[in-house]
Amino acid sequence: MKAMGIDRAFIDRLVETFYGRVLAHPDLGPVFDARLSGRWPEHMEKMKSFWSAVAFRSGAYGGKPVQAHTGVSNLTPDLFPKWLALFAATLDDLAPSPEAKAWFMATAERIARSLTLSLFYNPALDDPAKKTG
Numbered sequence: 001m002k003a004m005g006i007d008r009a010f011i012d013r014l015v016e017t018f019y020g021r022v023l024a025h026p027d028l029g030p031v032f033d034a035r036l037s038g039r040w041p042e043h044m045e046k047m048k049s050f051w052s053a054v055a056f057r058s059g060a061y062g063g064k065p066v067q068a069h070t071g072v073s074n075l076t077p078d079l080f081p082k083w084l085a086l087f088a089a090t091l092d093d094l095a096p097s098p099e100a101k102a103w104f105m106a107t108a109e110r111i112a113r114s115l116t117l118s119l120f121y122n123p124a125l126d127d128p129a130k131k132t133g
């Protein structure tokens with residue numbers, strides 16, 4: 001992580017900048033703000049400790065991401081590519097190295113895929129017996 005330029009100060013800056021842009025985003029902003037209104041400072045701290053825990057394997061984050069996203073009103077699958085595009089653009093502006101951007105993107109894409117499956121995957125749609133043709 002150090003070789004890529006990733007340290008706690010960078011994570012703090014990334015989280016602050018990214019969620020600032022999330023809030024200003026026409027589709028993402030309202031979905032986040034409806035859930036987090038009045039709780040933004042806690043969310044920012046949580047996200048900093050989440051990314052630190054993943055980057056430095058510090059175990060500092062003890063939350064449950066899937067549960068946290070359950071019941072977020074108007075959270076639809078099409079928002080995930082928008083989230084990822086905004087995260088990529090933010091990393092283009094801030095990442096200390098191409099490797100740092102690649103690491104954050106690979107990690108975010110993996111988690112986005114896993115969240116999308118947990119939140120929206122419906123096995124019935126894949127069951128050949130239930131397909132009408």
Ligand code: HEM
Nearest residue numbers: 031032035046050063064065068072079080083108111112
């Ligand atoms: C369109 C996509 C997304 C939306 C709309 C969204 C929205 C939210 C909201 C509203 C919360 C706050 C929940 C609460 O405290 O009540 C939250 C928490 C969180 N999100 Fe997302 N999220 C998205 C994608 C992601 C992705 C891709 C990641 C992974 C990099 C992620 C990681 C987290 C984590 C770690 C938390 C904190 C969970 C906890 O409470 O411990 N989210 N998200």
